[in-house]
Amino acid sequence: MVSRRTREEHLERVRAWVRKYQPLIEQTTEVRLGDVEVKDLEDFHQDKHAYAFSRGVIEEGLDPIEALKILKTREWLSMPKNRWSLMFDKTIMGYVNFTNAIYLNMRKEEHFSVSITIHELSHGLWDKISDIPQGRSSEEDEWSEGFAAYCQYQEFYNLYTKDDCVEGMGWLLNPHPDVAPYRRGFRKVSRAVIVDKIPLLEIPKRWRELEEKYPQENKLEAGDFLELV
Numbered sequence: 001m002v003s004r005r006t007r008e009e010h011l012e013r014v015r016a017w018v019r020k021y022q023p024l025i026e027q028t029t030e031v032r033l034g035d036v037e038v039k040d041l042e043d044f045h046q047d048k049h050a051y052a053f054s055r056g057v058i059e060e061g062l063d064p065i066e067a068l069k070i071l072k073t074r075e076w077l078s079m080p081k082n083r084w085s086l087m088f089d090k091t092i093m094g095y096v097n098f099t100n101a102i103y104l105n106m107r108k109e110e111h112f113s114v115s116i117t118i119h120e121l122s123h124g125l126w127d128k129i130s131d132i133p134q135g136r137s138s139e140e141d142e143w144s145e146g147f148a149a150y151c152q153y154q155e156f157y158n159l160y161t162k163d164d165c166v167e168g169m170g171w172l173l174n175p176h177p178d179v180a181p182y183r184r185g186f187r188k189v190s191r192a193v194i195v196d197k198i199p200l201l202e203i204p205k206r207w208r209e210l211e212e213k214y215p216q217e218n219k220l221e222a223g224d225f226l227e228l229v
């Protein structure tokens with residue numbers, strides 16, 4: 001585990017990237033992202049109440065004692081390990097819409113980067129534009145990942161300053177099954193923007209309609225996606 005000091009340094013480094021790039025993203029998109037916090041993923045794991053809220057297990061404004069009862073009975077004690085925490089074990093940084101925060105996985109500290117910060121801010125952007133919360137279905141997950149990757153490598157590419165290095169997109173070609181949703185999502189968003197000329201910022205509202213139009217994109221192999229960009 002990283003020391004307290006290293007942890008603070010990582011948090012501060014990513015906060016500085018957010019301070020630098022959030023206003024640029026807001027300027028080009030004319031969408032306000034609000035007060036985006038940067039926190040340790042450990043904070044999220046401890047925040048059971050907020051997590052349950054995100055799953056719709058408890059509702060906002062519910063009496064805390066009542067909420068605790070529900071947490072004990074329905075979800076927490078019965079669930080061996082939830083999908084979200086499994087996902088977070090693998091992730092480097094993650095944006096969570098109901099806290100409007102980017103969480104850093106300190107076990108992946110060597111991978112923290114400005115371009116992943118832009119990716120996470122783009123999830124925030126998706127959330128502000130879309131009409132339902134992010135991550136409610138695997139299709140929306142895929143479109144949202146594709147949107148964030150498209151922002152990271154295409155749409156906001158000219159925002160990066162020379163002193164910030166941007167790693168390549170080669171990881172999207174990784175045949176590991178965990179990468180496939182990113183690849184399919186990236187391909188779908190690229191196709192919508194480049195071929196069908198759909199404005200990028202309309203995608204968070206129109207992805208369901210597009211999902212029906214692009215069924216063949218779900219069968220793509222790793223080598224099939226790059227010719228669009």
Ligand SMILES: [Zn+2]
Pocket residue numbers: 119123144145148
């Ligand atoms: Zn993402």
